[in-house]
Amino acid sequence: MNERTPHKRLRPRKTPSQPRSEETVASIIEAAAQILEADGFNGFNTNAVAARAGVSIGSLYQYFPGKDALTVALIRRETTRFHEDIAVALTKRSGKAGLEHLIGAAVRQQLQRPRLARLLDIAEGRPALRDELAKPELEQIATEVIKRAIPRHAHPEVAAGDLFAIVRGIVDAAGERGETDIENLEYRVRAAVFGYLSKTGTP
């Protein structure tokens, strides 16, 4: 299917209500994650996912209308964790603490399953998926956090975008190099982000 080929439902075919179905769906998504981690996009095909999940290919298509929908579901699963983690930033008293939490959450997210995160970042870029994946809320929270930490920042939305971009850039590169020292890594990310904000913050 061409990259531009329009739509087709990407939302799950049916919302599983039965507990058994929920398990099935979850196992399929986790299988997708594992295959992506182990074999990259190359090995990521629906038959392989179904096989690893221990269900038939027919069942996979029972719950997901197509391959893209499965990818979207996986991205959503990962994003949700991130989302919950990041929301905590809004509960922090000081603006700085909120910002630090934000950065920490972003690093954690990217570092939890580094290869998976990187591959999903790439997948997210596909136009066909982007529409389905508008993650405005994430950026909204980040914007809010920045506003609190640096009230007079001229372009908090831009800064929010750049913040994620910086984290992603540094952590992904570190992941590719196989770095494991999280402390050190987070230190460098903070340096970049705080540096960026301090120079960008005041007009």
Add this chain to the structure above:
Amino acid sequence: MNERTPHKRLRPRKTPSQPRSEETVASIIEAAAQILEADGFNGFNTNAVAARAGVSIGSLYQYFPGKDALTVALIRRETTRFHEDIAVALTKRSGKAGLEHLIGAAVRQQLQRPRLARLLDIAEGRPALRDELAKPELEQIATEVIKRAIPRHAHPEVAAGDLFAIVRGIVDAAGERGETDIENLEYRVRAAVFGYLSKTGTP
């Protein structure tokens, strides 16, 4: 073929000696670039590339032993431009000027053909290609530039890697958002990089 499969030759199959073939090779590589830009990885297949280049599929395989070799050649072409641009940084008098040129070059590289650059960054990540693409020289130059600008920096090589990562992260994200204001973009990138270096530089 699995991603780990020990690869087929990635170097060009034959070095074109006649001027006619040089043109052919160049047209194939440019066609690859255009298709990647227009259709993404989805549309990037050898038949399409050959067709757009106006040559037969056989000709493509006369010069490239496989699809990956073509990708590698394209990456090399882009990297070479970048390399030449970046090398100028070493000729600057002041360390700061060198650093600024480095950043500028990186931004230009990433912004020249944004979608292409982003997709090639992704492609570069494929294990099969990584071996072939060791770009140590690029990082060496950056390391050297950083050493000159911040002589007492504790880890110039790490900083060099992070520098590219930051630029890539911010510019790619900007590219995805369709930003066009280079001035502003470069300003933000500098903020992040200089901020990072100032906080990381002194122990």
Add this chain to the structure above:
Amino acid sequence: MNERTPHKRLRPRKTPSQPRSEETVASIIEAAAQILEADGFNGFNTNAVAARAGVSIGSLYQYFPGKDALTVALIRRETTRFHEDIAVALTKRSGKAGLEHLIGAAVRQQLQRPRLARLLDIAEGRPALRDELAKPELEQIATEVIKRAIPRHAHPEVAAGDLFAIVRGIVDAAGERGETDIENLEYRVRAAVFGYLSKTGTP
């Protein structure tokens, strides 16, 4: 792919469990046999085989991981018949009767579908397939039969190999010439084999 390339799996991809798929597999193998007989190696391509079998190309690859695996399966099918026939030789009372049965079986095997047998002999020679096709049991049975018939034979294993070689040589040549008189053919084969054994048997 070079002849020495360390091969892709040659064993069947999945063992068909449902009766429907058993039929499919059988029809594919028989189609391969027919095409080989009718058109030789030249016409022996997977698309043609699938078409003649009345299944899609996809189905063929569902059961055979590659063209070679299909060839191997066909050889196995033919060898199995032969094997069963030849095993009867061990049940004969007299050594001579066993030997005669052995020869008869070999001639029948080679003459049943002469062109097919000849082409499979050739295919068997391909290094890529040879590994997969070790038919030691066949030669073991033949060796045993010879030992019984000529207890004092100095090199029964060598004789067993030569026996098959002689049969193959004469019958294939006869097949190429289009001979049909089995009686006469078998008479000549016996002459060669018994002559060989009588001159080789006693030191």
Add this chain to the structure above:
Amino acid sequence: MNERTPHKRLRPRKTPSQPRSEETVASIIEAAAQILEADGFNGFNTNAVAARAGVSIGSLYQYFPGKDALTVALIRRETTRFHEDIAVALTKRSGKAGLEHLIGAAVRQQLQRPRLARLLDIAEGRPALRDELAKPELEQIATEVIKRAIPRHAHPEVAAGDLFAIVRGIVDAAGERGETDIENLEYRVRAAVFGYLSKTGTP
């Protein structure tokens, strides 16, 4: 091109008169032989042959109208040697000596470059080539030799064919097994042939 596809000239495009051309032709044929030996039919393609011969693909087609013509030429080259060797059998005084020479020549032929001989035997079987390759003379000589050795043999032509078949069968099998003891091999071949003739000779 299909196996049945008719004709097209298989004889050399032009008889090379210039000595330089003769060299070129010879080098191409030898290159073909070497590639066949080294890589089997798989590696046997015209571009590879031309490359190994050190001539351009265009030159190859200057001297051979097609791939089959090249194969035929190679077979002819090998057959010619054999032919000359075998013809000596007719000069022997005794019938037995002639027969022994015949067998020896056949074994030598098959054992000189065993893999090449085997592959050419196979190639010879292709209908497209068979027409071009009628080797009646070879069989005629053999028939004559047999007539002299066993004047009252009922079917000397059949025996001649079987003789070659037996030799080919045993020697090829030995070649496949990597045997190198020529003495022993020839001994076994004689056993088979003489045994065959003694049992077949008198009605």
Add this chain to the structure above:
DNA sequence: GATGAATGAGGATTCATTCAT
């Protein structure tokens, strides 16, 4: 004559998806 760039039909293989059971 020689060269080698170019051609493109042919053939192997994959994988998302459907549908009969």
Add this chain to the structure above:
DNA sequence: TATGAATGAATCCTCATTCAT
């Protein structure tokens, strides 16, 4: 609902052959 056999469009790649230089 689950299963998994079947499908076939889409791709990659090879190699015999031609022809402009």
